[in-house]
Amino acid sequence: MHVFVDASELAYTALSYFRIIDRGIVRVALVAAKSKVAPLQALSIPRLELQAAVLGVRLVVVVEVVEPHSIPVQRRIFWSDSSTVLSWIGSDQRRYRPFVAFRINEILTESDEKEWHWVPTRLNVADEGTKWTKIPDLSQHGRWFKGPEFLYKEEAFWPQQNQHLSETTEDLRVVHVHKHLITEPLVDFSRFSRWERLLGALRYVYRFLWRSKRVDSENISTRGELQAAERIVWKQVQSEEFHDEMVILKRNLELVSREQHLQLPKCSRIINVSPCLDEFGVMRSESRLESANLIQYDARFPIILPRGHHATNLLLDWYHRKYRHENGEIIVNEIRQRFSIARLRIEVRKAAKHCQWCRVFKAVPNAPRMAALPPARLMPFTRPFTCTGIDYFGPYLIKIGRSCVKRPLTYIPLKNSEEESLTPNHFLLLNSKGTCQPMKTPVQDGIVLRSSWNLIQNVLDRFWNRWVKEYLPTISRRTKWFSDTRPIKVGDLVVVVDDQVRNKWVRGRVLKVFPGKDGRVRKVELQTSTGVYQRPVVKLALLDVEGSSTA
Structure with a gap:
């Protein structure tokens, strides 16, 4: 079975032919044909050619499966004059957009890639159903019904693809590739716990590099080594935390005119400190003290460091220990002489908080929430010293004077402002003066006893009622x-x-x-x-x- 497909801006067509060899004679007959008008939505010619290929596959399914013919089909060949469609069929459909990928998948489901062949446009009989500018030859002896001439010849005379089909870029799926450069840091700061150890290690590294590059025997001083080691730290920290800013500042150094300089983005964390690069490539703050030649260079152009970086934390810890864990303002003032660090006071307090020496020698008790009062202190209608506590081993220090026992325990009474405030004397002598009441001359023993007992009970009831209402609320709150x-x-x-x-x-x-x-x-x-x-x-x-x- 031979299937020809073709498409134009107006329509796409598929034709199916049987090529039969009967007693050495080649016979070709039209089996089925299908044409469709191009959709109203404008499509590219390669997409229309792909639609024609899908139509040809579906036509074969109808001939072989839906309405099977009595003549068995031993071989199938699909012909198309579109190199783009043939390239799509021979490629990975996942590389193309959904429109192409879905249709290529359907074509390869019902046919094989090796069954598809290229044919020149002039030999493609499906072209009769797509070109409406001319009248097609639909006569009985025309090629629409008889098929192309090359089908009557040997296979060696059939059309061959002169060039190898290469993968087409038509309708490729857009794939976004993000390029991310990963650079390995020169120094792993997390391996160091002290600033001195970090500089010491970098000093030896710099000494080795210096001596390996120098031919003569000239040596660099220890101070120069430490300064070079510090610059290595500053530049790596700034490259890690302020990479975009460093790129812009280095680019500006290459531009002669200041008008061509690139501006830092407004979202930059250091735009408010006016960063610039010194002769060693270290980022510094271009402060307003630029003309103050009497102060040090570091104070006029402090080095910019990020807060929270491990190297910055090591530096702050070194300053904290250098000034012997003293007041934070002293440390802040000393750091500002060389460095510009955002929220410096907060970072200095964090350094003190993480200092192990301060944790030990500045530790303070952390008491739990104040406990409830014991029942002995809340028992009304009991005599003084009913419940006592004795310290058998501690020193005895008892100071009881009139000023103590007369001290008011409450404010002015609630009912009458002329009444006395409760004092410790009320527990002992039932009055605030600390003197006993004079005895009255009895008239009759029974009357005296009854009146004294009633008086005592009355005084006690009044005292304990006031104690409950006036004193207890004052001790209920935690201080x-x-x-x-x-x-x-x-x-x-x-x-x-x-x-x-x-x-x-x-x-x-x-x-x-x-x-x-x-x-x-x-x-x-x-x-x-x-x-x-x-x-x-x-x-x-x-x-x-x-x-x-x-x-």
Whole structure:
């Protein structure tokens, strides 16, 4: 079976022929033909030729499957004069746009790539159904019904493709390729924990490179090595964090006219510090102190460093240790003499927060939320000193004077402003003056006893009512330790706070914790160099040391 397909701007056509060899005689007969008008939506000629190829495949399916013929088909050959369509069929359809890819997939599903051949336009009989500018020859002896002349010849005389079909770029799928240059940094700053170690390592590297390039025996000074090592750090840090800005500034150095200089994008993080490059390629801030020749060059053109970079953190830690963990403003002032770092005060405070020395020697107790009052302090209608606590081992220091027992415990009474405020004397002598009431002369023993008992009960009732209403509300509010804190756990390292001597605080490790009724740890047992002790949490400062806790 031979199938011819062709298309034009007006229509596309497919024809199917049987080529039969009967007793040495070649016979060709038209089996089926199908023509369609081109769609109203404008399509390119290669796409219309592809539509014709799809129509030819579908026509073969009808002849072989839908309405099968009694003559068996031993071989199929598809003819097309479009090199683009033949190139699409021989290529990977995934490389092309959906319109082409879907139709190529249908063609290869019902046919094989080797079945498709090229034919010149003048020999393509399907051209009779697509060119409407001339009257087609549809006579019985015309080529529409009889087929092309070359089908009556041997296969060696059939049309052959003179040139190898190359992949076409028609309707290729657009693929966006992003080029990203990955450069390996010269120095891995994360491997260093101290600024001195970083400069020391780079100094030896620079010394090696210097001596390998120099023929003579001239040596560079140690100060020069350190300065060169610092420049290596500055340039790498700035290239990592401000790459786009560095590219623009280097480009501007190559331009003679300032009018041709490229401007930094407005979204740049350092546009407000007016960056520029010095003779070594280090980015500096072009400040307004440019004409102040009496101050150092670094102060007039401070080096720009990014906040949060590991190298910057190492530098801030070095300044923090150099000035012996002192006030942050001193460190800020010294850093500003050479460097321009955004939010410098915040970064300096972070450096102090991460300093291990400050964590140990500036630790303070972190008390849990203030506990509820014990029941003994909330019991009304009880005598003074009913519940007492005795310190058997501490020093006895008792100072009870009139000024103490007369101190008001509450404000002016609620009911009558002329009444007395409650004082400690009311617990002892039922009045604020601290003197006993004079005894009245009894008239009759029974009356005196009844009146005295009634008087005492009345005074007591009034006192305890006022105590509940006026004094208890004043002690219900917490005066400190309002928030929950990180509870001390077994294995934590702590120091025992001694208000008398700061430099002799004892360090210890928590062995056991004692939670209170509310579940918060308020007392612990700890091991020190002198023994095992129990101490309240408010007298312990937790050391923030990594690996100090096993919990």
